[in-house]
Amino acid sequence: MVENQDLIAAENLKVRNLLKNHCLAKSISDAGWRTLLSLLQQKADMYGKTVILVSPQYTTQTCSHCGHVLKDKYMLPLSAREWTCPVCGTHHMRDQNAAQNILAKALIVTAKTALT
Ligand SMILES: [Zn+2]
Incomplete structure (x- = not known):
């Protein structure tokens, strides 16, 4: 995915706040949003691509x-x-x-x- 895009945009989610919502807490924890964004940034850096996190x-x-x-x-x-x-x-x-x-x-x- 990173190789095929010049710009990747994602929400800079406040996971701590989202975890207060019990309906979302388990799926958000499981997803490891911070880990995903970190890995995405590493891959983007490897390929010279841009990741921008925006306010949700x-x-x-x-x-x-x-x-x-x-x-x-x-x-x-x-x-x-x-x-x-x-x-x-x-x-x-x-x-x-x-x-x-x-x-x-x-x-x-x-x-x-x-x-x-
Ligand atoms: Zn409208």
Whole structure:
């Protein structure tokens, strides 16, 4: 995967906070998110690729089409795997939408880095 991509974007998840959610705790612990990111960074370094970790804030709750952010009582519960943006009407698959937002955040970081 690393060889075929120039840029890899991932959420810089606060695993300690996620472990407080008992529904997620076991799967997050098992996944070893920090270990995965560390190995990913090592492989990226080997192949001269870039890994950018972005804030996970609102990646799920933001419409990747119009930028509307779901808040308060409109926030998606963990069980909601699909949703429709109340502003632009775009229908989203939860994880795909979040991935697009993560990539957008990473591209902003690369653009800012290029300007400095
Ligand atoms: Zn929208």
